[in-house]
Amino acid sequence: MAKSDTPLLDELEKGKWPSFVKDMKQAAQKSPMAEDLLRQLELSYKDKIGHWKHGGIVGVKGYGAGVIGRYSDRPDLFPNVQAFHTMRVNHPTGWFYKTDALRNLCDVWDKHGSSLTNMHGATGDVILLGTKTEHLQSCFDDLSAAGFDLGGSGSALRTPSACVGPGRCEWACVDSLDVCYNLTMHYQDKMHRPMFPYKFKIKVSACANDCVASIARSDFSVIGTWKGDIQINQKEVLAYAVSAINIQTEVCDLCPTKCMEWNGKELKIYNEDCTRCMHCINLMSKALRPGKERGATILVGGKAPIVQGALLSWVIVPFMKLEPPYTELKDLIDRIQDWWDEHGKSRERLGELITRLGMRVFLRAVGLPAVPQMVKAPRTNPYVFFWPEEIQKEVK
Amino acid sequence: MGVNMSEDLKKQIVDLFHEKSKGDKKMFYIRDVTKWLPDVDRHTIHDAVKVLLDEGALVYWSSGSSTYLVLAEFFPKEEGSRS
Ligand code: HEM
Ligand code: HEM
Ligand code: SF4
Ligand code: SF4
Numbered sequence: 488m489a490k491s492d493t494p495l496l497d498e499l500e501k502g503k504w505p506s507f508v509k510d511m512k513q514a515a516q517k518s519p520m521a522e523d524l525l526r527q528l529e530l531s532y533k534d535k536i537g538h539w540k541h542g543g544i545v546g547v548k549g550y551g552a553g554v555i556g557r558y559s560d561r562p563d564l565f566p567n568v569q570a571f572h573t574m575r576v577n578h579p580t581g582w583f584y585k586t587d588a589l590r591n592l593c594d595v596w597d598k599h600g601s602s603l604t605n606m607h608g609a610t611g612d613v614i615l616l617g618t619k620t621e622h623l624q625s626c627f628d629d630l631s632a633a634g635f636d637l638g639g640s641g642s643a644l645r646t647p648s649a650c651v652g653p654g655r656c657e658w659a660c661v662d663s664l665d666v667c668y669n670l671t672m673h674y675q676d677k678m679h680r681p682m683f684p685y686k687f688k689i690k691v692s693a694c695a696n697d698c699v700a701s702i703a704r705s706d707f708s709v710i711g712t713w714k715g716d717i718q719i720n721q722k723e724v725l726a727y728a729v730s731a732i733n734i735q736t737e738v739c740d741l742c743p744t745k746c747m748e749w750n751g752k753e754l755k756i757y758n759e760d761c762t763r764c765m766h767c768i769n770l771m772s773k774a775l776r777p778g779k780e781r782g783a784t785i786l787v788g789g790k791a792p793i794v795q796g797a798l799l800s801w802v803i804v805p806f807m808k809l810e811p812p813y814t815e816l817k818d819l820i821d822r823i824q825d826w827w828d829e830h831g832k833s834r835e836r837l838g839e840l841i842t843r844l845g846m847r848v849f850l851r852a853v854g855l856p857a858v859p860q861m862v863k864a865p866r867t868n869p870y871v872f873f874w875p876e877e878i879q880k881e882v883k
Numbered sequence: 884m885g886v887n888m889s890e891d892l893k894k895q896i897v898d899l900f901h902e903k904s905k906g907d908k909k910m911f912y913i914r915d916v917t918k919w920l921p922d923v924d925r926h927t928i929h930d931a932v933k934v935l936l937d938e939g940a941l942v943y944w945s946s947g948s949s950t951y952l953v954l955a956e957f958f959p960k961e962e963g964s965r966s
Pocket of ligand 3: 650651652653656657658659660663692693694695696697698699
């Protein structure tokens with residue numbers, strides 16, 4: 488048998504699990520780009536260094552985002568990946584496709600690109616990996632004809648994404664799909680024409696399980712929640728008790744605020760202490776349901792550890808009703824982005840800016856009242872919310 | 884008046900780009916542009932820059948994570964940068 492070109496990568500085909508090397512080899516059967524990509528990656532494993540040059544072309548008429556330029560630094564060895572640009576395609580909200588839409592998408596990519604895709608990237612977009620500069624516009628035109636558009640990249644509003652929410656999930660407290668789609672359409676200009684200091688991400692989860700990890704991955708997180716009492720069906724609680732789970736140890740003892748009591752017959756919830764974490768509802772979905780008044784908690788500041796360290800989003804609006812056309816939500820987003828745009832340094836994310844200037848300044852600028860739910864951790868200094876003139880007033 | 888104002892502003896921005904591009908540095912953040920013109924409203928500058936992008940005087944350059952603006956004549960040919 489012929490000696491393999493890629494002995495190091497071949498290691499990654501071993502084992503029972505899926506392998507990206509297998510997939511790439513399959514694509515390489517018909518795509519010279521995929522073949523050179525494999526060979527360049529093998530060289531990277533050998534040299535222990537990436538062989539990509541970053542950035543450049545944004546490529547498509549009228550757009551400043553959605554194409555991420557990449558070039559090989561060894562085009563002499565791998566001419567087919569001399570240019571290997573990524574196209575970010577705005578995913579259908581909730582990642583629902585009809586098969587013909589998927590087929591069209593793949594046909595476009597077989598025609599213009601390496602045939603390799605990443606379904607889906609961290610932003611939620613369809614990531615089409617590897618096309619040449621001269622294909623960018625025609626690929627975009629074909630994507631448009633198939634009903635697709637590019638997503639955000641660079642210093643723009645990134646493609647908003649949402650959990651599957653009411654599309655499939657009984658726990659949805661808000662219509663995450665509609666919120667996401669509505670914001671996506673409303674903010675087209677901010678996605679396609681980067682004018683921000685840096686990236687800005689919006690993610691929508693319809694309950695605190697936060698399946699899109701909005702709290703960790705977005706500057707502006709929308710997380711479904713409820714007001715009032717968790718709905719209890721005591722008969723179903725009993726059914727759980729005699730069958731599957733130990734209600735005391737698995738439900739009550741793991742409630743983060745210890746606000747549940749179980750006497751063997753009846754479950755009691757002290758709702759005033761419940762933080763609506765979803766734990767008990769997840770375990771006993773037939774017995775417990777979210778309260779009837781539904782809306783969302785709005786949080787800001789989340790980001791991954793690039794430029795500065797990672798941050799989790801924190802609460803700025805404990806409860807907001809979310810109904811189309813989401814005017815209150817959009818007004819808030821506009822005020823926040825405008826403040827960040829005015830004061831943020833280049834490559835400074837919203838959370839970092841608030842940390843630098845303080846919650847007090849942020850809240851005044853966007854016109855939100857200071858409320859206890861904003862305290863990020865117990866024992867952080869609450870006096871941050873007082874302005875000098877207010878203290879003056881008190882002294883008089 | 885509005886039209887003239889924005890023509891003036893566009894010219895001002897292009898002139899500033901030429902002036903600032905004299906050295907090795909050719910690529911600027913939108914934030915740099917708003918700093919060059921501290922007396923002009925940010926949003927007005929954004930709008931003027933968008934028109935200049937449409938007209939092709941300025942071009943976007945993106946690393947993928949952040950976006951820069953560059954005079955069309957200085958747009959780097961077919962290459963990326965090591966970062
Ligand atoms: C002039 C009188 C007092 C001053 C200036 C004062 C000052 C403070 C300060 C600065 C804190 C930290 C607050 C924070 O977490 O940011 C604190 C916490 C506390 N103080 Fe006082 N205090 C006073 C009187 C008292 C009295 C009379 C009691 C009890 C009878 C008390 C009990 C406590 C307790 C238990 C905490 C901790 C609260 C927590 O869990 O964070 N203090 N006090
Ligand atoms: C007899 C003198 C003092 C007493 C009895 C006292 C008592 C306390 C208590 C009980 C706390 C709360 C600790 C906690 O978080 O549980 C506290 C916190 C604090 N004290 Fe004092 N204190 C005294 C003097 C001072 C002085 C002289 C200063 C500053 C010059 C000071 C500054 C602070 C500050 C800044 C905190 C808050 C720390 C934090 O945010 O966690 N204290 N003090
Ligand atoms: S975040 Fe909640 S509502 Fe959305 S899919 Fe997950 S569990 Fe369901
Ligand atoms: S939702 Fe969470 S905090 Fe509320 S009662 Fe259930 S486990 Fe406790």
